[in-house]
Amino acid sequence: MRYDEISFEDRMSTVNFRVGERAHIEVDTEICRSCTTRECVTACPANLFVPTNDGGILFNYEQCFECGSCYLLCNKAGAISWSYPDGGTGVAFRKG
Ligand code: SF4
Numbered sequence: 001m002r003y004d005e006i007s008f009e010d011r012m013s014t015v016n017f018r019v020g021e022r023a024h025i026e027v028d029t030e031i032c033r034s035c036t037t038r039e040c041v042t043a044c045p046a047n048l049f050v051p052t053n054d055g056g057i058l059f060n061y062e063q064c065f066e067c068g069s070c071y072l073l074c075n076k077a078g079a080i081s082w083s084y085p086d087g088g089t090g091v092a093f094r095k096g
């Protein structure tokens with residue numbers, strides 16, 4: 001099955017999250033205000049980037065797959081600060 005044929009609910013049901021207190025990804029929403037392309041919104045498989053009516057971006061790190069797509073695709077320097085979650089926290093992939 002192709003990745004884009006899997007429903008959002010099925011995709012999310014394959015993972016567990018142990019949420020860390022520290023955000024491993026931070027988004028500078030002031031920089032995002034001048035972004036017209038919004039690659040993060042399209043690319044994030046967990047739908048964690050949400051555009052707001054006033055031109056901003058809401059971001060929540062808690063259900064992040066740690067895939068790195070947002071960091072790789074964002075073309076505005078400094079908009080995304082990335083690090084891995086602290087040990088014992090973050091995503092855990094389950095089989096089946
Ligand atoms: S994170 Fe990057 S791609 Fe997403 S809105 Fe901000 S500047 Fe644009």
Ligand code: SF4
Nearest residue numbers: 044064065067068070
């Ligand atoms: S690393 Fe992947 S899952 Fe996490 S916020 Fe970025 S695109 Fe979304």
